[in-house]
Amino acid sequence: MRTDSGPAEDLLIELNRDAGVSLHRQIETSIRASIQAGRLRAGASLPPTRTLAAGLGVSRGVVVEAYQQLVAEGYLASRSGGYTQVAASMPPATAGAGAATSTACPAARSAGSSAGSSAGLSAGLSAGFRVDFGYGRTDVSQFPRAAWLRSVRTVLTTTPNDRFAYLDGRGVPELHSALCDYLNRVRATSSVPGNVVICNGYGQGISLLIQVLVRRGATRIALEDPSSNDDARVLAGAAGLDVVGIPVGPDGVQVDALHRADADAVVLTPSHQWPTGGVLPAAARAEVIRWAKSRDAIVVEDDYDAEYRYDRSPVGAMQGLAPDHVVYCGTASKTLAPGLRLGWLVVPPHLVADVAAAKVLADRGSPVIDQLTFADFLARGEFDRHLRRMRPVYRRRRDALLDALRTHLPDLEPAGVAAGQHVVAWLPPDLDEAAVVTAAARHGLGIHGVGPYRIAGTGPGGLIFGYAILGESAIAEGVALLAAAIREVRGP
Amino acid sequence: MRTDSGPAEDLLIELNRDAGVSLHRQIETSIRASIQAGRLRAGASLPPTRTLAAGLGVSRGVVVEAYQQLVAEGYLASRSGGYTQVAASMPPATAGAGAATSTACPAARSAGSSAGSSAGLSAGLSAGFRVDFGYGRTDVSQFPRAAWLRSVRTVLTTTPNDRFAYLDGRGVPELHSALCDYLNRVRATSSVPGNVVICNGYGQGISLLIQVLVRRGATRIALEDPSSNDDARVLAGAAGLDVVGIPVGPDGVQVDALHRADADAVVLTPSHQWPTGGVLPAAARAEVIRWAKSRDAIVVEDDYDAEYRYDRSPVGAMQGLAPDHVVYCGTASKTLAPGLRLGWLVVPPHLVADVAAAKVLADRGSPVIDQLTFADFLARGEFDRHLRRMRPVYRRRRDALLDALRTHLPDLEPAGVAAGQHVVAWLPPDLDEAAVVTAAARHGLGIHGVGPYRIAGTGPGGLIFGYAILGESAIAEGVALLAAAIREVRGP
Numbered sequence: 012m013r014t015d016s017g018p019a020e021d022l023l024i025e026l027n028r029d030a031g032v033s034l035h036r037q038i039e040t041s042i043r044a045s046i047q048a049g050r051l052r053a054g055a056s057l058p059p060t061r062t063l064a065a066g067l068g069v070s071r072g073v074v075v076e077a078y079q080q081l082v083a084e085g086y087l088a089s090r091s092g093g094y095t096q097v098a099a100s101m102p103p104a105t106a107g108a109g110a111a112t113s114t115a116c117p118a119a120r121s122a123g124s125s126a127g128s129s130a131g132l133s134a135g136l137s138a139g140f141r142v143d144f145g146y147g148r149t150d151v152s153q154f155p156r157a158a159w160l161r162s163v164r165t166v167l168t169t170t171p172n173d174r175f176a177y178l179d180g181r182g183v184p185e186l187h188s189a190l191c192d193y194l195n196r197v198r199a200t201s202s203v204p205g206n207v208v209i210c211n212g213y214g215q216g217i218s219l220l221i222q223v224l225v226r227r228g229a230t231r232i233a234l235e236d237p238s239s240n241d242d243a244r245v246l247a248g249a250a251g252l253d254v255v256g257i258p259v260g261p262d263g264v265q266v267d268a269l270h271r272a273d274a275d276a277v278v279l280t281p282s283h284q285w286p287t288g289g290v291l292p293a294a295a296r297a298e299v300i301r302w303a304k305s306r307d308a309i310v311v312e313d314d315y316d317a318e319y320r321y322d323r324s325p326v327g328a329m330q331g332l333a334p335d336h337v338v339y340c341g342t343a344s345k346t347l348a349p350g351l352r353l354g355w356l357v358v359p360p361h362l363v364a365d366v367a368a369a370k371v372l373a374d375r376g377s378p379v380i381d382q383l384t385f386a387d388f389l390a391r392g393e394f395d396r397h398l399r400r401m402r403p404v405y406r407r408r409r410d411a412l413l414d415a416l417r418t419h420l421p422d423l424e425p426a427g428v429a430a431g432q433h434v435v436a437w438l439p440p441d442l443d444e445a446a447v448v449t450a451a452a453r454h455g456l457g458i459h460g461v462g463p464y465r466i467a468g469t470g471p472g473g474l475i476f477g478y479a480i481l482g483e484s485a486i487a488e489g490v491a492l493l494a495a496a497i498r499e500v501r502g503p
Numbered sequence: 504m505r506t507d508s509g510p511a512e513d514l515l516i517e518l519n520r521d522a523g524v525s526l527h528r529q530i531e532t533s534i535r536a537s538i539q540a541g542r543l544r545a546g547a548s549l550p551p552t553r554t555l556a557a558g559l560g561v562s563r564g565v566v567v568e569a570y571q572q573l574v575a576e577g578y579l580a581s582r583s584g585g586y587t588q589v590a591a592s593m594p595p596a597t598a599g600a601g602a603a604t605s606t607a608c609p610a611a612r613s614a615g616s617s618a619g620s621s622a623g624l625s626a627g628l629s630a631g632f633r634v635d636f637g638y639g640r641t642d643v644s645q646f647p648r649a650a651w652l653r654s655v656r657t658v659l660t661t662t663p664n665d666r667f668a669y670l671d672g673r674g675v676p677e678l679h680s681a682l683c684d685y686l687n688r689v690r691a692t693s694s695v696p697g698n699v700v701i702c703n704g705y706g707q708g709i710s711l712l713i714q715v716l717v718r719r720g721a722t723r724i725a726l727e728d729p730s731s732n733d734d735a736r737v738l739a740g741a742a743g744l745d746v747v748g749i750p751v752g753p754d755g756v757q758v759d760a761l762h763r764a765d766a767d768a769v770v771l772t773p774s775h776q777w778p779t780g781g782v783l784p785a786a787a788r789a790e791v792i793r794w795a796k797s798r799d800a801i802v803v804e805d806d807y808d809a810e811y812r813y814d815r816s817p818v819g820a821m822q823g824l825a826p827d828h829v830v831y832c833g834t835a836s837k838t839l840a841p842g843l844r845l846g847w848l849v850v851p852p853h854l855v856a857d858v859a860a861a862k863v864l865a866d867r868g869s870p871v872i873d874q875l876t877f878a879d880f881l882a883r884g885e886f887d888r889h890l891r892r893m894r895p896v897y898r899r900r901r902d903a904l905l906d907a908l909r910t911h912l913p914d915l916e917p918a919g920v921a922a923g924q925h926v927v928a929w930l931p932p933d934l935d936e937a938a939v940v941t942a943a944a945r946h947g948l949g950i951h952g953v954g955p956y957r958i959a960g961t962g963p964g965g966l967i968f969g970y971a972i973l974g975e976s977a978i979a980e981g982v983a984l985l986a987a988a989i990r991e992v993r994g995p
Contacts, residue, residue, distance in 0.1 A: 151667035156659045163655050167648045175643035175840035211703070211866035218865060245864065348667035350871035372737065373710060373865065374703035379842035381870050 026067060034069050036324070038077035046086050046097055047201045047331060055097040057087065084199060084327040085293040085300075100297035100332070142489030143457035146286070146433040146477030151348045153404070155397050162387040166380060174379055180370035181363075182209030183379055185386040190355055193389050194341065198317060199327025201334045202357040208366050209377045211352040213313065213342045217243050217278070219369040220311060220338060223362060225250045229275035233257050235264050237464035239285060243278045243311075244466070256466030259284055261426065263291035266298040276309040281329050282317040286435050286464060286475050288427015296329050303336040309359075310337045316345045318398050321406040322429040335359045343385065345432060346398060353381055405432060411483040412476055415490035420497065423474070432479035435461060437471045442500060444472030450496035456489055518559060526561050528816075530569035538578050538589055539693045539823060547589040549579065576691060576819040577785040577792075592789035592824070633947035634981035638778070638925040638969030643840045645896065647889050654879040658872060666871055672862035673855075674701025674847075675871055677878040682847050685881050686833065690809060691819025693826045694849040700858050701869045703844040705805065705834045709735050709770070711861040712803060712830060715854060717742045721767035725749050727756050729956035731777060735770045735803075736958070748958030751776055753918065755783035758790040768801040773821050774809040778927050778956060778967050780919015788821050795828040801851075802829045808837045810890050813898040814921040827851045835877065837924060838890060845873055897924060903975040904968055907982035912989065915966070924971035927953060929963045934992060936964030942988035948981055 024041040026034055045051040058066070060074040067074070078095050081087040088098040174183060181187070187204035194200040210216040221243070224232070232247045236256025247254050255272045258265050263284045269277060279299070281291035291299075303310050310329065317325045330339035339357035347353070358366050370376060388394055412434060416423055423436040438444055444460040451458050461473035474493075478486055516533040518526055537543040549555070552570060556563040570587050573579040580590045666675060673679070679696035686692040702708040713735070716724070724739045728748025739746050747764045749756050755776045761769060771791070773783035783791075795802050802821065809817045822831035831849035839845070850858050862868060880886055904926060908915055915928040930936060936952040943950050953965035966985075970978055 148668065152664045154664070154667050160656060160659045163659075164652060167652045167655075172644045172646070175646050175842040176640065177836075177841040211870065214864075215866035249864070344669075348871075349669040349867075350667040352866060352868060352870040372706075372741070374707035374844060375841075376844060378703065378844040378870055378873050379840075380873060 024063075024067060026069070034067075035073045035076040035080070038063075038067070038069075038074060039080050042077065042081055043084075043086055043199055043327070043331070051097050053097055053099050057095040057097070059094070080324060080326075083290075083293055085296040085329070085332050086327075088293070098293070098297055100300055139455065140452075140457040141455035142481065142485050142492060144459075144474075144476045144478070144481075144489055145457055146459065146475050148477055148480050149345050149347075149349060149432065150401070150404070150480045151350070152480075153397075153401060154348045155393065158391075158393045158397070159384065159388065162384045162391065162393070163380065165387050166383040170383055174383065178376050178379065180367040180376045181207065182377055183382045183386065186355075186382045186389075189386040189389040190341075193394065194328070194339070194357065198314065198325075198339075198341075199331045200339055200357055201331045202339070206334075206358050206360060206363055208356045208358055208363070208370060209382055210354045210356060210370060211374070211377055212344055212349070212354040213315065213340050214242055214354075215352075215373065216340050216342075216354045216356050217311065217313075218246050219366055219373065220276075220309075220356070221246045221250050221252065222369045223365045224276050224309065225252065226365070231255060231272070231274045233269060233272045233274035233277040234466060235259050235279060235284060236466040236468045237286060237461055237470075238278070238280070238466070240464050254466065256468055258468045259287055259289065261287075261289050263289040263295065264299075266295045266302070269299065269302055274308065275306075276311060277303075278311040278313060279329070280313045280315060282314055282326055283320075283428065283430045285313075285315065286433065286461060287473075288430070288433075288435055290326055290428050290430075291329075296332060300329070300333040300336060303333065308336070309362075311340060312337050313340050315340075315342060316431040318346050319402060319405055319432065320428070320430045321402065321409065325430070330357055335361070338362070346394070346401070351381060351385075353377070353385055405479060408478040408481060408483060408486060409434065411486045412478045412490070415487045419490050419494040426473070433475055433477045435473050435475055437473045440471070442472060442497065444474070446500050447472070447474065447493075447497060450500050451493055454492045454496040454499075456492040456496065458489075458493065516555075516559060518561070526559075527565045527568040527572075530555075530559070530561075530566060531572050534569065534573060535576075535578055535691055535819070535823070543589050545589055545591050549587045549589070551586070572816060572819075575782075575785055577788040577821070577824050578819075580785070590785070590789055592792055631947065632944075632949040634973065634977050634984060635949035636951075636966075636968045636970070636973075636981055637949050638951065638967050640969055640972045641837050641839075641841060641924065642893070642896070642972045643842070644972075645893060646840045647885065650883075650885045650889070651876065651880065654876045654883065654885065655872065657879050658875040662875055666875065670868050670871065672859040672868050673699065674869055675874045675878065678847075678874045678881075681878040681881040682833075685886065686820070686831070686849065690806065690817075690831075690833075691823045692831055692849055693823045694831070698826075698850050698852060698855055700848045700850055700855070700862060701874055702846045702848060702862060703866070703869055704836055704841070704846040705807065705832050706734055706846075707844075707865065708832050708834075708846045708848050709803065709805075710738050711858055711865065712768075712801075712848070713738045713742050713744065714861045715857045716768050716801065717744065718857070723747060723764070723766045725761060725764045725766035725769040726958060727751050727771060727776060728958040728960045729778060729953055729962075730770070730772070730958070732956050746958065748960055750960050751779055751781065753779075753781050755781040755787065756791075758787045758794070761791065761794055766800065767798075768803060769795075770803040770805060771821070772805045772807060774806055774818055775812075775920065775922045777805075777807065778925065778953060779965075780922070780925075780927055782818055782920050783821075788824060792821070792825040792828060795825065800828070801854075803832060804829050805832050807832075807834060808923040810838050811894060811897055811924065812920070812922045813894065813901065817922070822849055827853070830854070838886070838893070843873060843877075845869070845877055897971060900970040900973060900975060900978060901926065903978045904970045904982065907979045911982050911986040918965070925967055925969045927965050927967055929965045932963070934964060934989065936966070938992050939964070939966065939985075939989060942992045943985055946984045946988040946991075948984040948988065950981075950985065 024038055026037050060071050064071040064074045078087060082089055085098055087095050090096055186209055187207040190207055191202045191204050194202050231253040233255050234243055236258050244254060255274055257268045263281060264279055299310060312329050314328055328339055330337040341355045343351050343353040413425055416425060416436060422439045425434050425436045444462050448458060448460045459475045516530055518529050552563050552566040556566045570579060574581055577590055579587050582588055678701055679699040682699055683694045683696050686694050723745040725747050726735055728750050736746060747766055749760045755773060756771055791802060804821050806820055820831055822829040833847045835843050835845040905917055908917060908928060914931045917926050917928045936954050940950060940952045951967045
């Protein structure tokens with residue numbers, strides 16, 4: 012199965028047993044970096060896991076775990092006979108592809124993000140709910156105020172004056188660098204500081220992108236169906252783009268439908284489909300990228316909450332697979348606070364100037380003190396620390412939700428992976444979604460159905476449970492209220 | 504000359520000699536508030552200055568000064584025989600007109616603001632200038648870092664959690680209130696918190712307004728000629744609006760031309776025309792407002808640098824005269840730092856919802872920590888303190904510039920009032936503006952001509968001197984370089 016593409020057995024992997032980073036993660040990082048840098052080319056075979064493990068002096072399971080992660084991300088492909096190759100879809104090294112190093116932990120932002128946000132917010136503000144499962148809400152009571160203030164103090168005492176003047180539209184260089192370090196390490200992106208544009212949250216980011224796409228002649232944009240029903244959908248409509256929905260299955264978007272969509276761009280939430288919670292598999296990622304390359308289309312990767320994966324490391328960002336065709340979108344709204352209005356785009360090199368110009372015209376750049384503060388906060392490791400603190404908090408809330416559903420509503424079917432700040436649960440066929448939502452409200456429970464987020468598709472009824480700001484007892488109470496509402500709908 | 508419109512002699516004015524506010528200012532504030540609240544109606548005569556002075560136990564000059572200020576602002580009109588009346592153009596009380604109280608000091612933001620900003624910035628970045636008169640630059644080395652940090656600390660230790668979640672598009676209530684207090688006091692606006700929209704600087708503010716105007720059917724916008732050549736001009740063109748220039752004279756825009764323009768809106772810099780420096784007189788203000796009312800048009804008042812008036816109190820904002828027809832635009836870019844990207848609109852009640860919706864679609868609201876910090880900074884009096892500190896700094900720089908011009912280039916003719924952060928000086932007819940700018944660059948001097956900022960009009964050549972970030976010796980050196988350049992242009 013070896014090809015001529017590259018001597019993968021010469022793979023240079025240096026392990027550092029004192030690095031505080033797991034060995035499988037170090038192996039994974041080395042291989043991914045080699046692929047991104049073009050040192051390992053499409054079709055190159057990797058050493059058998061047993062061979063590489065022996066060579067490195069680690070157990071075979073460590074290598075298997077590293078390979079599996081890279082297969083899931085689309086960098087590697089498994090072949091019959093137990094061989095593993097660099098995926099055929101992998102490009103040679105691209106402009107802007109530095110040696111990405113991915114080491115630790117999960118990373119985040121919510122597609123329900125701003126999307127979810129406003130609907131979730133309005134639900135949250137509706138009077139009279141005893142419990143509110145409105146989605147898109149981050150637990151801002153956990154905002155790391157003291158650490159943030161320390162970073163503000165550093166910024167205000169050390170930043171050179173010229174950072175407070177007008178800057179170009181992309182943002183402050185300190186944050187470009189800090190984000191590249193973070194995203195390449197945690198989200199396996201392939202980003203360089205020159206390709207980063209800071210914006211006021213994902214909401215502004217997608218607005219700028221749609222403006223740029225329209226100006227470059229785009230006429231049709233594909234969105235996941237279901238997906239957030241503000242942001243991209245509203246903006247694309249207002250900009251005169253045709254919007255076409257691509258059906259979503261348990262594993263995210265169905266790529267065959269994308270091929271028929273005749274679209275110039277697609278907006279995806281591949282790490283955690285919003286709202287249904289699936290993860291786009293490696294083969295589908297590769298297929299989406301082939302699609303984008305074949306028609307010179309743009310993939311917008313809304314990586315809204317990838318920092319929160321509870322059962323394993325999150326799958327790396329698609330952007331790392333094709334930095335010339337994918338715009339990566341991140342946000343601090345799910346990890347820190349929506350009120351920061353802090354988001355970032357990693358933009359293919361040929362679009363950076365256009366996106367920056369759109370940003371200048373929109374508002375001449377984002378406020379600098381927050382940008383500099385976040386750069387310091389990232390560089391100090393405070394962001395990683397905050398995420399380490401928050402993950403178990405949200406995971407406990409998710410577990411409490413699933414436990415309560417199992418107990419009180421065993422015929423609801425929770426979907427998606429263990430991640431994020433919300434869960435969709437499908438309703439059994441006898442229950443009408445709208446009737447359940449209405450009855451829930453009568454019982455003092457705020458909750459959204461999946462239906463309003465569908466574009467053209469139909470499908471089973473479902474409910475979106477936002478659990479991020481609810482304590483475990485409130486979650487249990489909410490599910491009990493829902494169970495009472497459903498009993499009422501079903502009647503005697 | 505008395506009319507039936509109102510018993511102006513019953514005018515209730517209470518003076519507080521311990522208030523730390525000058526008596527003429529207290530009188531002016533009381534009368535303005537009475538007019539805005541509808542207690543004094545159009546045509547009502549005011550007491551003769553001598554009578555009012557005797558009644559209040561103050562010298563006649565104090566009353567004269569108060570009346571003159573209100574005449575300049577368009578609230579009062581002088582009649583033959585020494586009578587003073589409430590101006591015929593004054594409306595009855597309007598929605599959103601609280602009891603405005605105007606007490607102290609001048610207020611600021613630069614029409615050259617963002618406008619000027621980018622050109623000024625680019626000039627500032629051009630390599631190799633020994634001195635750079637690029638405009639639109641604020642002295643950010645004077646940014647009050649310690650006081651700002653104190654306000655950030657207060658915000659991060661006292662603000663309720665919910666302020667860090669998604670909010671509506673208008674911004675945080677704390678800043679709406681603090682700005683209304685400030686603007687009603689210092690800029691004589693008639694604003695209420697519910698009409699304020701916080702945005703990312705004037706650049707975003709005018710972008711949102713143009714979007715709203717277009718959506719409401721506007722097809723043609725009038726701009727001052729000359730005026731800033733980015734912002735409104737670029738945005739209006741991109742939005743498909745016809746742009747028509749209204750010639751500017753020594754006293755600002757020429758209103759007769761506005762009548763012929765058939766426009767749905769006009770953008771003005773009435774407190775300090777950018778770039779020529781005139782102040783729009785009371786009669787012209789009243790005429791602009793009559794124009795707006797007669798065709799239901801919108802006046803956008805770009806109050807970019809009104810905080811910096813050096814010879815007298817600044818003329819109050821036009822918005823106070825007609826809050827239903829004027830959108831007031833303010834910014835922190837000239838007073839604190841452009842990098843804050845902090846601006847505010849006071850919007851006529853019937854447009855508030857549309858502007859807020861445009862803001863939500865653009866970016867879901869401005870970042871909250873800066874907003875809360877600025878609210879605290881205003882409420883503590885730190886903003887007034889900062890302005891008191893900066894006014895003499897800029898005035899000295901302006902004086903140094905005018906001194907140097909008088910000495911080295913007596914045939915240049917400085918224009919405009921003693922205000923702001925830039926001066927235009929007209930060139931004598933024998934000097935070609937472009938030739939002077941080019942020769943100046945050869946001599947190591949960065950400076951912009953007025954020509955590029957003209958829309959359709961022609962007029963004398965002129966130079967724009969931005970002096971805000973230059974020390975007095977650099978200013979003198981710059982003028983000497985310019986003199987050398989002009990000698991070269993004139994030849995032997």
